[in-house]
Amino acid sequence: MSDATEAAPVETAARAPGLVARLRDNDIWFSFTRSPITVISAVVTLLLLLSALFAPLIAPHDPFDPATLSIMDSFFPPAWTGEGDPRFLLGTDDQGRDILSTILYGMRISLAVGFASVLFAMVVGVTLGLLAGYLGGVVDSVIMRIADVQLTFPAILIALLIDGVARGVAGPNSYQDIVFGVLVLSIGLSFWVQYARTVRGSVLVEKNKEYVLAARLIGLRPWTIMVKHVLPNVLGPVLVIATINLALAIITEATLSFLGVGVPPTQPSLGTLIRIGNDFLFSGEWWITIFPGITLAILALSVNLLGDWLRDALNPKLR
Amino acid sequence: MLAFAIRRLVQAIGVMLVVALISFIMFRFVGDPVNQLVGVDTSPEDRAALREALGLNDPVLLQFGRFILRAAQLDFGISYQFKQPVAALIASRLPATLELSLVSAFFALAVGVPMGVFTGLYPRSWASRAFLAISLIGVSLPTFLIGILLIFLVSVNLGWLPSFGRGAVVDIGFGWTTGLLTTSGLQSLILPSITLGLFQMTLIMRLVRGEMLEVLRTDYIKFARARGLSRRAINFGHALKNTLVPVITITGLQVGSIIAFAIITETVFQWPGMGLMFLQAVQSVDIPIMAAYLLLIAFLFVTINFIVDLLYVAVDPRIRLGGARG
Numbered sequence: 001m002s003d004a005t006e007a008a009p010v011e012t013a014a015r016a017p018g019l020v021a022r023l024r025d026n027d028i029w030f031s032f033t034r035s036p037i038t039v040i041s042a043v044v045t046l047l048l049l050l051s052a053l054f055a056p057l058i059a060p061h062d063p064f065d066p067a068t069l070s071i072m073d074s075f076f077p078p079a080w081t082g083e084g085d086p087r088f089l090l091g092t093d094d095q096g097r098d099i100l101s102t103i104l105y106g107m108r109i110s111l112a113v114g115f116a117s118v119l120f121a122m123v124v125g126v127t128l129g130l131l132a133g134y135l136g137g138v139v140d141s142v143i144m145r146i147a148d149v150q151l152t153f154p155a156i157l158i159a160l161l162i163d164g165v166a167r168g169v170a171g172p173n174s175y176q177d178i179v180f181g182v183l184v185l186s187i188g189l190s191f192w193v194q195y196a197r198t199v200r201g202s203v204l205v206e207k208n209k210e211y212v213l214a215a216r217l218i219g220l221r222p223w224t225i226m227v228k229h230v231l232p233n234v235l236g237p238v239l240v241i242a243t244i245n246l247a248l249a250i251i252t253e254a255t256l257s258f259l260g261v262g263v264p265p266t267q268p269s270l271g272t273l274i275r276i277g278n279d280f281l282f283s284g285e286w287w288i289t290i291f292p293g294i295t296l297a298i299l300a301l302s303v304n305l306l307g308d309w310l311r312d313a314l315n316p317k318l319r
Numbered sequence: 320m321l322a323f324a325i326r327r328l329v330q331a332i333g334v335m336l337v338v339a340l341i342s343f344i345m346f347r348f349v350g351d352p353v354n355q356l357v358g359v360d361t362s363p364e365d366r367a368a369l370r371e372a373l374g375l376n377d378p379v380l381l382q383f384g385r386f387i388l389r390a391a392q393l394d395f396g397i398s399y400q401f402k403q404p405v406a407a408l409i410a411s412r413l414p415a416t417l418e419l420s421l422v423s424a425f426f427a428l429a430v431g432v433p434m435g436v437f438t439g440l441y442p443r444s445w446a447s448r449a450f451l452a453i454s455l456i457g458v459s460l461p462t463f464l465i466g467i468l469l470i471f472l473v474s475v476n477l478g479w480l481p482s483f484g485r486g487a488v489v490d491i492g493f494g495w496t497t498g499l500l501t502t503s504g505l506q507s508l509i510l511p512s513i514t515l516g517l518f519q520m521t522l523i524m525r526l527v528r529g530e531m532l533e534v535l536r537t538d539y540i541k542f543a544r545a546r547g548l549s550r551r552a553i554n555f556g557h558a559l560k561n562t563l564v565p566v567i568t569i570t571g572l573q574v575g576s577i578i579a580f581a582i583i584t585e586t587v588f589q590w591p592g593m594g595l596m597f598l599q600a601v602q603s604v605d606i607p608i609m610a611a612y613l614l615l616i617a618f619l620f621v622t623i624n625f626i627v628d629l630l631y632v633a634v635d636p637r638i639r640l641g642g643a644r645g
Contacts, residue, residue, distance in 0.1 A: 148334075149334050149337055149338070152334065152575075152617075152620050152621070152624065153579070153616070153617070153620065154576045154579045154580065156579070156580065156582070156583070157579045157582070157616065160582070160597075160598070160601055161345075161601075161609065161613060163601060164600070164601035164604060164606075164609050165345055165349050167601070167602075167604050168345075168349035168604040168606060169349055247459070251461045254461055254463075254464075255461050255462070255463055255583060258461075258463045258583075258586075259463075259582070259583065259586055259598055260598075260602060261598075261601055261602060274463070274464065274467065278467060278587075281467065281470065281471060281475060282475060282482075286471060286475070289467060289471075290468075290471065293464050293467060293468065296461065296464060297456075297459070297460050297464060300459050300460065300461065301455070301456070301459040301460070304455075304458070304459045305455075
């Protein structure tokens with residue numbers, strides 16, 4: 001642990017020339033190529049990311065353009081079932097929207113909210129962790145006590161509460177405009193604790209090292225030392241947590257949307273699509289809910305597997 | 320031991336006070352309590368009178384004190400949505416949630432422990448690999464999706480089990496209704512409990528597996544083998560017994576999150592419990608129910624944590640010296 005972190009600043013200085021070569025010779029890359037499941041999940045994740053990113057280009061229809069929708073197209077089963085329409089590979093929903101296209105666009109929203117809330121949680125958690133670890137004293141105990149209290153509650157409950165409060169404060173009309181912000185806020189705030197704890201732990205180790213003492217000696221301000229010198233050395237574990245949290249954030253967003261407190265049906269995420277389709281499950285139109293569900297499952301599973309592998313690969317205890 | 324218990328108790332009370340403060344702030348400052356209680360045609364004088372009667376003009380600190388005092392007497396005010404006392408509403412929904420949660424916890428233990436023991440004893444067999452694959456799915460899939468898939472397969476396609484509600488319930492006194500005594504009640508319990516318990520089951524299975532793998536490598540197991548004890552005596556009498564301490568702790572801690580996650584399961588299966596009511600409260604900004612639910616869940620969590628901490632110390636005296644975290 002201490003060897004790796006102490007060596008890090010030296011490496012940073014020499015990183016520029018041979019990044020590709022360094023990556024190729026890295027033992028992380030080696031462990032990656034030796035684990036077929038990880039390679040598969042990386043490929044699947046990449047495919048899903050790309051298809052979400054380029055959804056407007058590859059989606060056969062634009063599900064948000066009312067002009068192209070026809071109520072006559074509604075409730076088509078998947079194309080291979082015989083009663084389906086070859087124009088709609090995975091069938092259509094109650095408004096005649098192509099399921100494949102809504103999934104591609106929905107995945108965009110799911111991923112966007114997921115990434116944004118992980119980023120938000122990371123910024124909040126890392127900042128508070130740095131402050132707690134570096135300043136210590138009252139700041140440390142206040143931040144860590146809040147973290148302790150929050151850790152006793154499941155994230156989904158906290159996200160629901162924040163959402164409910166935001167609804168009450170904003171009122172029903174303006175709530176629709178800020179729903180994405182509220183989602184990112186509520187998911188982000190329910191996940192910051194892990195980052196804060198990890199960063200605080202690493203900072204406590206780092207801050208007694210010579211380079212921090214030297215930086216203090218030449219009179220750098222605490223904030224500069226924290227951000228420019230300590231932060232780069234504690235980021236490794238943060239990235240692992242972020243990967244694992246991405247799967248959790250996507251699942252939480254889907255859950256909130258499914259419960260009806262997340263993304264509105266006008267701009268559906270995967271969770272909203274599953275919620276919409278759930279109403280038709282009993283009348284036989286299973287494809288409306290099952291296909292978005294499978295997509296969400298594959299997305300969550302492959303990101304999760306990637307995160308698991310990354311955690312093991314970066315954990316020196318398991319090498 | 321006593322000092323440890325008192326320190327923990329003080330911490331627990333501190334947590335409860337913080338949570339009470341949060342629910343008080345929600346209760347008092349999110350939306351206007353008066354507007355929620357009266358109709359549009361109420362005159363400003365009546366509103367002012369009601370404001371005074373509710374004590375909303377008193378100093379905030381006094382209001383907070385009164386809030387805690389009332390909460391301690393289980394008086395959480397009147398629901399905006401149902402116009403009924405929140406405590407009575409929660410009490411009527413509590414049995415459904417508790418029954419579901421306890422059956423789920425039982426399911427998680429009854430299936431998770433044997434699966435964990437098996438995968439720990441025979442890590443290379445194909446069945447163990449299958450169990451591990453299932454556990455991966457249980458960890459990765461969102462609860463609501465598992466519920467929907469179960470409904471789709473078992474209720475819609477096969478028609479074996481009901482997919483919503485509690486079935487027929489029996490009142491066994493004290494306002495406690497149970498579905499455990501009727502056939503339809505038991506049938507209705509199966510799918511929701513599997514959905515709710517699956518995550519905990521995989522957690523317990525992985526935990527038992529990890530502990531078993533570790534314990535089986537220790538010297539006293541090797542010694543027991545050298546003495547020629549039967550496999551059964553070694554595996555269950557010696558190895559499993561030593562894995563159970565963390566299992567009990569984790570299960571205890573998980574009971575709290577089962578109750579919280581019941582929100583999702585209850586929504587999927589239209590189970591008439593507290594979670595469903597809480598979700599409806601969030602959607603319609605029914606702050607008194609939200610505040611009361613938050614306090615109740617916090618109380619359950621803090622109590623369970625407290626008991627588990629004490630049990631832990633009772634079982635493993637080393638913790639007393641190290642001083643558990645915090």
